[in-house]
Amino acid sequence: MTTYAPAEASERTGLSLDTLRYYERLGLFGPVRRTSAGRRVYSDHDVAWVGLLVCLRNAGLGISDLQRLMGRLRDRSGGPTGVVELLEEHRSRLHGEIAKMNVALDVLDDKIAHYRGAADQSKK
Amino acid sequence: MTTYAPAEASERTGLSLDTLRYYERLGLFGPVRRTSAGRRVYSDHDVAWVGLLVCLRNAGLGISDLQRLMGRLRDRSGGPTGVVELLEEHRSRLHGEIAKMNVALDVLDDKIAHYRGAADQSKK
DNA sequence: CTGCGACCTGGAGTGCACTCCAGGTCAACT
């Protein structure tokens, strides 16, 4: 199993060292292994998981959402049922967000057409 | 031309009175008319414009983006060329955001399938 | 053995977008 020094993990995930440590403190990903001297050693599993976190954050989920998700994953009392529900909930929320964005896009298109067309007139 | 008291403008735009005043202070929309006593009187033009602002904010544009847009609209030295460009730039950025979201959606779908399928096993 | 650079910690600081507050004004109702 490949492992990564902090700098390399940072590079691969696109997060700063600080943010990586911050996420870890918040419990967003597993206890990272350490060398005897206390330096972090990230596994590729860690890196992959952080990749997912970044993805979800890009998708607009907040830190607390991710924490809840981790909570569900950790204490899987009664199987991972809760996890699926949580993910699906976010999935539909995401669809909502995309819909909103598309509305905004349409409005933008309208405005662009308006300004391109009626270039110099004052008001209608 | 219809006009609105602050409370009504708030209701119609979905923004709080505070936020409305905040946006006005930042110059995101025109100088609002006042009564002799200093109370604001919003025109329907104001309300419509704020609607657009809300839309763009929903779409992920920051306050500074909106300020730049207003700047372009106000001093139209050389026509509204800058405005169109700015809107189109944001349009393509929006497309990018939507793409990102779709990626996140796909990843989510994968995870959902994974957790629904391999419900109880430890690791692969 | 001395530097150097990468890393560690806890805690303070930052930027954004609001949101709240105290203290005051005004118009209308009773």
Place this chain on the structure above:
DNA sequence: AGTTGACCTGGAGTGCACTCCAGGTCGCAG
């Protein structure tokens, strides 16, 4: 005339998600 409620102002406070910092440790190159 007094009370109420919507509104005003400038400025302070909030929550989020980082980001920076001081002061310290470790391992290796020269």
